[in-house]
Structures are given as structure tokens and as C-alpha cells.
Amino acid sequence: MMVNELDLLEQKAFYIGSSRNLDQSDKIIIGLPMDATTSFRPGARLAPYRLREVSEGIEEYSVYLDKSLEDIEFYDAGDVILPWGNVIESLRRIQRITAFFLDKGKKIYSVGGEHLVTLPLIRAYKSFYSDLVVIQMDAHADLRKDYLGEPLSHAAVMRKVLEEIGEKNLFQLGIRSGTSEEISFGKKYTNLYIDQFLSVLDEVKNKIGSKHVYISLDIDILDPAFAPGTGTPEPGGISSREVFKSILELSELNIVGFDLVEISPPYDKGDITSILGAKILREALLAF
16 A cells, blocks of 8 residues: 555654644755664764754744744654665655655755765755756765765765766865765866865855755764764864854855754764754755
């Protein structure tokens, strides 16, 4: 028997200010609790729930945007129910749910989960937006052919994303870690900005123009001093303030989707990474 898409979702907590009316909301939050291919420290599957819990500690109003969550209609759809250990089926379900909401004209804001969850999101988005470009904010290039022989890995996710959207349609910001092969590949086939972030946003915006844009934000783009709760922390990153400024600047683009990934609550300190994630999500909901 065919399962309805909404039956593949479960709700354990709500993000602050979310509507209970799906039909009246044009923005949708989806949790993607998966960390099946995490290569160092697991726990990212716990992030969607924890981020919702700590969202109660932030304001609905943004001083940066002079706007409140009360001013918009958004719906927290809960988490996609994923079969633990079955990567292929997990990715299939994520893509199916994403396509379901896109078909209803919704804009999706996803919370991972490991970075591999971005792949099915992009697969669904690409079928709706033929000119799709992706902005990746990340410490790691994620351009390996495979990791330990497995091509479906969070360490290889952007290589697979590139196959979906085509060369030079991926903009990689803040990258400060990768193999020599990854960096060489990125210089040839992506728009790779090594250890550059705010200073290149004008160039990125000019290159993208009016194309449809998907943003994938890996929390480890931040320095571990600001975001210790992540599976693969990488010293030398950006600050929280820089992330908020980038959201404001990139809001000028035609943003059609957003995900926040790789927060790992078990390695957090006083929930500061989860609270940061909740605030990033608020800014994205209001700005994009």
C-alpha cells in the first residue's frame, strides 16, 4: 500500500513561532535526523529535535532584519522518519518529501543531520529549477569521489551534488580543509574560495545574477570556538557575526531553499551550537 508523504513525518517538538496550518504557510521546516555516514563524531541526527527545543530561548524578532517570525507564515513539518542504517532508502524518502512540498509551491528549510542529506534535497530541487546553483558554506570541500570506498558519504556529498547541477554551478565558501585532489578538482570544476567568505560575496552575487539559489550551511564553517558541537570541527573558521552578515547580504539573491547541517548536540557546550543553529534558522526564515 502506498504511504502518504505526510505519514513519513513525525513531530516531537516545534520550532518557535511555527504555524499549525500547512496550507497557509509558504515556508516549511523539515528535520532530517541522519548521521549514517558520519566519519568522525556521530550525533548529528539529534540536532533537529534539540534545535527546536532551544529555539524557545531566542526571540522571534530579528534586530538585524527588523522583522519577526510573527510577520511570516511558516510550518514546522517535523522530522522525516528514516530507517536507521538504510542510507539509500533514507535519501529516497528525503527526496520524496522535498518534492512533495515543492510541488505545493513551498520553500523548504531543512535541518540535518549530516551533510549527505543535502544530496536528495538538491535532486528534488533540480527537477523544479533547471538553472539551480548551490552555495556551500563549509570548512570542508566534500569533493572526494568516495570515502573509504563509499561514494554516498558526507565527505563526498558535493561531488555528487555537482553531478546534479553541472560544473561551475557550485560556489564553495570558507573552505579550509580537503585533500590535494579535492582542491585541484574544485579549482577546475567549482567556484572554490579557499578561506574566503564575506570578502567574496559581491563577486559571488554578480556571478549568480538572477538564477535560482540553494544555500547549504555546514555549521563547521564556523570556528570551533563559536560552534564546538559538530562532528568534524576544523580550527580557523569564521565567527557567528559573519554568518549573520552573510545571510543579510545573500538575501538579495533568488533563494529557493536552505539547509543547516552537521550540528552534533552530544559534543556541544552548554547548547551554544544548537542555540546558534536556532538563530541561524530564524534569520534564514526571515531573510530568504
